[in-house]
Amino acid sequence: MNRDEKETLVQQLNDSFSKAKIAILTDYKGLKVSVFEELRSELRKNNAEIRVAKNTLLRRAVTGTTFESMQDEFTGATAVAVSYDDPVAPAKVLVDFAKDNPQLEIRNACMGGKALSGADLAALAKLPSREVLLARMMSVMNAVPTGLVRVLSGVPRKALYLLQAIADQKDQNEN
DSSP, rough: HHHHHHHHHHHHHHHHHHHSEEEEEEEEOOOOOOHHHHHHHHHHTTTTEEEEHHHHHHHHHHTTTGGGGGGGGSSSSSSEEEESSHHHHHHHHHHHHHOOOOOOOOOOOEEEEEEEEEEHHHHHHHHHHHHHHHHHHHHHHHHHHHHHHHHHHHHHHHHHHHHHHHHHHHHHHHO
């Protein structure tokens, strides 16, 4: 790879890191190419990607991004998974994939400038998807006005029951 190709690759990686919400470092040593392609395909389905590059190029690529704190972590056989939308989706894919393929080792991650350990990433992977969390939030938000309407409608209803009881009592007294 000549100098121009390296500069182009560093620029592409820098663009990826600039747009990414999460970056996950993995050690892929021992994985077959076909298995790695399965992982790459699964990540693509979740609007994420995994890239393999030389550690020196990765160090240069993270400069000026929120992932700059990861520079010291680029050692050995490094593959970097980045996600542009939902940070939970690639974490789930990688954790599930690592269960079936122990050769894939999740080292650490960085999200919003904060370093995450492998255990933190496993906890993140257990979170429900963004859509499920939004649905839960909407149901809670919907429950408050619904409860308020029920409480407020109870007052006229009870007043109506009271008036009906008085009318029934007067009818009984007249008979």
